[in-house]
Amino acid sequence: MTGSVRAAHTALALTNGLLIDGTGAEPIRAASVQVDSEGAITYAGPDSLAPEVASGTTTVNVGGNAILPGFxxxxxxxxxxxxxxxIGLTMALPASLKVFQIAERMRTTLEAGVTSARDLMGVDVGFRMAIDAGVIAGPRLVLSVGIVSSTGGHGDMTQLSGINVLPYLQSPGCFPAVADGEDQVRAMTRRILQAGADVVKIAATGGVLTPTDRPDDVGMSVAEIRAVVEEARSRRGGVHVAAHAQGRRGIQNALDGGVDSIEHGYDLTTEQRAQMVDEGTFLVPTLSEVMGSLDPSAGPVALAKKALWQGKARTNFPAAVAAGVKIAAGTDAGAAPEHGHNLRELGLLVDNGLTSMQAIVAATRHSAELCQLDHLVGTLEAGKRADIVVSDGNPLSNIQLLGDPANILLVIKDGVVAKDRAGFLTDRPVSPR
Ligand SMILES: [Zn+2]
Structure with a gap:
């Protein structure tokens, strides 16, 4: 059961926790995190060195459970x-119902411990504004609004019937972003940024789930990708570009075009891994998507595609980890993975070569860097905004704990309590550990 939710900032002191601060530093037992009444972290470290709290501070003994950055x-x-x-059913729904469904998915995602989410297609900036204004509950949003894609590419959802289903899937303020050639992709990137996108998403290859393209298909030329990157870089101090890229030729175009992240990256080669390390390009491996099983109703062609690309990822992702490619955490929730179990991805990262600490850093500090939010969140350090999760037990000894939302006891976003499952801030007893 979810505990009471506070709508306002209060000065907080969490004490007696196992502090895993997201920097990759050794965990600290019997640790505190203090948050001022403005929602800023003022202290994260041992209880024994913690400054005395100001009067009016709510002190919470978290009973030895883990205190982590919001994921x-x-x-x-x-x-x-x-x-x-x-899709047929989705097309039949009124747009207003879809808006409420999206809001509900955002709330369950936040309550799963995800205090920041980067949506890479299909949500317009009204949702970000609604969350920031406290109208709905949800993570900090980093939005691409659409996917810049060539005609017939992964972001062009025109079906064999001739019907483009994208407008029926996306939130009402989004638009299809199909563009061909340098001039058109440049103009489309400008339009996406004008719509308030925080990141630009491109379709550098085809995909597993689309009917007439394949992950091996090249989605955009190097010149087109360079034009997108140049436009993004020239706005707001340098907006990042994320490339949906599965097959190796499209991955190469994306890397040569200068993107900031390879999404999926199932068929990465040794040379491409080295290029990513050299250039600091992030890999978002979406293991929740590729390692999951596909519903048999998807049909034999999709099932065969899935098996093939899962096999590639099983080999190539651990090799990327070994090569030292920077990993950020992403699930593709909404595609095949369901919303609200996002932190299962950390278990998959550990199954495929990361240590538990590396998986936590991937889903906190590294992800904050990729989302250009590292000046605000991603680690528990004085001066950062208070995005904090308290999880049951020690995720360093069992990373799978984080994947079950029942183990996410407390979620604080921007200093405001969003979930209090253990009743830390009410009078319910907390079982000691
Ligand atoms: Zn995706």
Whole structure:
């Protein structure tokens, strides 16, 4: 059961926690995190060195449980339901219902411990504004609004019937972003940024789930990708570009075009891994998507594609970890993975070569860097905004704990309590550990 939710900032002191601060530093037992009444972290460290709290501070003994930074999911699609989506059914729903469904997915994502989410297609900036204004509950949003894609590419959702289903899937303020050639992609990037996008998403290759393109297909030329990157770089101090890229030729175009992240990256080669390390390009491996099983109703062609690309990822992702590629955490929630179990991705990262600490850093500090939010959040350090999760037990000894939202006891976003499952801030007893 979810505990009471506070709508306002209060000065807080969490004490007696296992502090895992997101920097990769050794965990600290019997630790405190203090938050002022403006929602800023003022202290994170041992209880024994903690300054005395100001009067009016609410002190919470977290009973030895883990205190972590709020987590990131760098690849979600809140407009999609997850699981076996029936596009025909989705097309029949009124737009207003879809808005409420998206809001509900955002709330469950926040309550799963994800205090920042990067949506890479399908949500317009009204949702970000609604969350920031406290109208709905949800993570900090980093939005691409659409996917810049060539005609017939992964972001062009025109079906064999001739019907483009994208407008029925996306939130009402989004638009298809199909563009061909340098001039058109440049103009489309400008339009996406004008719509308030925080990041530009491109379709550098085809994909597993689209009917007439394949992950090996090249989606955009190097010249087109360079034009997108140049436009993004020239705005707001340098907006990042994320490339949906699965097959190796399209991955190469994306890297040569200068993108900031390879999304999926299932078929990365040794040379490409080295290039990513050299250039500091992030990999968002979306293991929740590729390692999950596909619903048999998807049909034999999709199932065969899935098996093939899962096999590639099983080999190539651990090799990327070994090569030292910077990993950020993303699930593709809404595509196949369902919303609200985002932190299962950390278990998959550990199953495929990361240590538990590396997986936590990937989903906090590294993800904050990729989302250009590292000046605000991603680590628990004095001066950062208070995005904090308290989880049951010690995720360093069992990372799978984080994947079950029942183990996410407390979620604080920007200093405001968003979930209090253990009743830390009410009078319910906390079981000691
Ligand atoms: Zn995706």
């Amino acid at each position: 990131f999911d760098c690849h979600v699609h809140f407009c999609l339901p997850g699981g076996a989506a029936d």
